Amino acid sequence: MFRITNFQEIMKGMPRGPFDAIVKKHNANKYTKQFGYWQHAIAMIYGQLSGASSLRELQAGFNGHFAHHYHLGASAIKKSTLADANSQRKEAVFVDVVQWLMQKASRSVRQQSKEWLCLLDSTPIFLRGREFDRWTEESKTRHTQGLKLHVLYDTKAEVPTWQSMTAPNVNDVTKAWDVPLQKGAIYVFDKGYCDYGWWREIDLAEAQFVTRFKCNAGVSIEKELPIEAVDKDIVISDQLVRFKHKHARAKCKLHYERPLRRVTVIREDKATPLVLATNDLTNSARDIAQRYKERWGIELFFKWIKQHLKIKRFLGRSENAVRIQLLTALIAYLLVALHKQTHQLKATLWECLCLIRATLFQCKGLDEHRERKRRQKEEIMKQFQTQLFT
Template sequence: MKGLPRGSFDVIVNKHNANKYTKQFGYWQHVVAMIYAQLSGASSLRELQAGFNGHVTHHYHLGASAIKKSTLADANNQRKDAVFVDVVQLLMQKASRSVRQQSQEWLCLLDSTPIFLKGREFDRWTEESKTRHTQGLKLHVLYDTKAEVPTWQSITAPNVNDVTKAWDVPLHKGAIYVFDKGYCDYGWWRDIDLAEAQFVTRFKCNAGVSIEKELPIEVADKGVVISDQIVRFKHKHTRAKCKLHYERPLRRVTVMREDKATPLVLATNDLTSSAREIAQRYKERWGIELFFKWIKQHLKIKSFFGRSENAVRIQLLTALIAYLLVALHKQTHHLKATLWECLCLIRATLFQRKELDDHREQKRRREEQRMYQFQIGLFT
């Protein structure tokens, strides 16, 4: 929990005036209990209550106290998620800042994943917004490949188009944004270019472009790269949004795929990097799929403690908070282990204080050595 300073958390709570109507069970106690649920793998509120209250001697160091499952259930259902959203944003900035300063290339992956919610109580608020494939919510994430942490998130209904939320993604100078063709919006591509950032994505099959220049293919890339071209869009929009049309030249790189017969047609505003580098950047988009798989396998976002929309959102946000705290722990202590190994270690020693344990072990060894000096040797 050192990754989330109490002072910074209190600033967020005061900003929203969130503790105005709370008595004993404040927001800090709430977030500590929900982080414990994520890290311990508790399967129900009853198990959460028993496990957390079983370590009553450690509550003082956490600034918490014993919890009741009914109180926690009410808090999840009634409290707004604004505090949790700001905490996630604070930890995202903290986790990616140091790595971003050390790295020359800042590669960001953008995608979304469905959160399936169907059944009793869920149907009351998910039926209206469901799509043909998804009923529940959708988690949108911008993922930093160097820091291995998300840097932006949003939770929406599944019928919200991915490219609609793309306009909310913060754009940074010098960053490289990688996304699939579901984010095909030429006006948004233009905004990325104006922010002095780069993007790598895929052209749609019906994209009307004219070829301006054929670029040479390196000898080493001829087995992979089919063509490398500078292109422009043929047509300009005649609608009111014509000012958002992408008018600058683009790079169209066509590469072979090992697992499919059809080639991959990539679009980018990077006119200087090699075709192989551009293809490799798009290949690294698989990293965000692995992130979604990781949090769904190792954190608590498949089954939920509450069935209201508010409870589900809070549980999703605390899963991201738990992930970021584990990532910060790994960064702070310069651990070589994988994130999964770090989580296993934290889960196994959740209420142990390493410094105190080390001090006791050193004291025990000193006492053992002292007593050894007074022992009579059997063989001299």
Template structure:
């Protein structure tokens, strides 16, 4: 008997058994068949596949096609590259050999992920020679998707802007890092615009450490009625003017040598007097900045709030174009800037951006972008499952069950418990 005939006979027997046991008609039998198919489909997917549902294959293919990135790829395309790098991030692979051995040991799941076994030499060549453009576009697309899906229904949009340095020293790194290094940093710099309400990055860029932060800030997308909070590393009065012209607000710090004229002083509530030292309306003294550049903010009023710091002798001098909020609220807004520092600390501790699978600049960039993609996919996974767990707990769950069909195992466990319970009821008590 052929396998097809055997499968057909098995299906007929299953249908006859259902009709005989349940005593249902054709319509009821159809419903049972549909339920059986849905159950099989529901419980046959691994955690890795569920994680990748946040990035549809068709969308990624469009990003690849936009740059014609797979033109000269025969087997190991960008999707295979992404899956391998995501596995490296989530499994915390220490190098190319553990990555190859670990990923290839799950060959039964490669087909469902749309990929195949990998070779470490092929992956190393791809990391070194391929452009990071597709990975950068993928991270940007996911940031937009996560932002739309997780954004709270709030009129107060607060974005935090900052950068963090990634130190790269040692063999092979010395070939390209010293020429763009600074006195304190050698490697690369990651720039991020962070949504403070939903705890997600919404814009990113990667530069050399000798690039001034404000040079990348001009590329940040500005949104009307939003609040942008950043430190004094982004002190550019002309960029502040562009934020104001976008009908957005900002809170930052004045530099110590900022020359201003005081136009008006506001009264400070008694309850805030121990924190807020002064609240003033000021304008800039000079129309031209260093290098004879014109100060576009000249003549326009600005608010200066001086806040005491309990642990330090010197206060913080804040600058803002927000004239409606209280001085204490302005101080609280700047205090929330610490959230982006915690984000940088989180990805450095829990994702793989300290040990690299390649030492070329391109390989490092791809690994940093894959870390961002992993963070966003885990955030989507956590939201779609609607489980009240922290992002760190969710990442631990994904790591522990990456190639497991957790839903299937839960179903089998429930069935075992139910069968044991029914058996206990039928058997009765022997020692009553």
């Protein structure tokens, strides 16, 4: 009796049909022969889930399970072929696959949740040394050389919903304009995204935002809002404010004219208070402070993928190879998250990944089947022994 492996079960989250439609959309398989985009994706996802740290290790591990290749729609791989694919294949195919999986992973959770909290931030991917310097030197900054990964993170589904990769010298707020804004969402970001015109776009999209004012923000106080007695140990002030000046700069054609709330809260670990800005005029100051506090969730996401997936040691040193490896790391993360959602597992995402990594090519339910057979044999033997001595 045929039983699918745990790897095949994971890959159900990314069906072959939608994947092939994306490849066809980009006409990407035109010049490929045996090693198509599907097998390329399978190999790279295997590398992420298994924790392979080199092309040689990936090749040996994947080819060692040749009996399962047919059911995955794959065949044995060569490290030279995979290296060439990573350096030459179209990044756009993997970008679209990531976006498709993001929408799938967040859709069901979003429908069940009343509040949709999205966190926006970026993280540097450090790339320095032989071959990396050829394409990272020109765009490096004082602190970072390599790439920058921009992510919009859904706190309920615990998955990213938008991503982009840029050079490190690209300002965060520049990419913020590319974020797809959704009605009813709450966007939380730090003061690195201070662009009043973009804040206005969020407001026009009928969404809310929570961020921080810069210390030199020119605002006038319109009204002092009352602070609830239970919040006085946290909230210093709650005010309705409006910007004093219109921005005459050529780049800033939009101006935020509506009133905002300025909520000043105490920080236990620092002497200076936290000054928050939001277009939410109804919720309590404590709720607004709590939303900004949850911004730490995206930092934990960045820490998670850097610790548990392969985005520090790369299988290729060209820009295209690095980008494809980063995208397949996001695909692997989303597939594990979808597996957790589909099977309603109580374990953490890290525990799920550990179990998947340890039993990647183990047949699904095989251990339970063998244990059931063993117990049946034991019962038969007990009955037989009882008959012998009666």
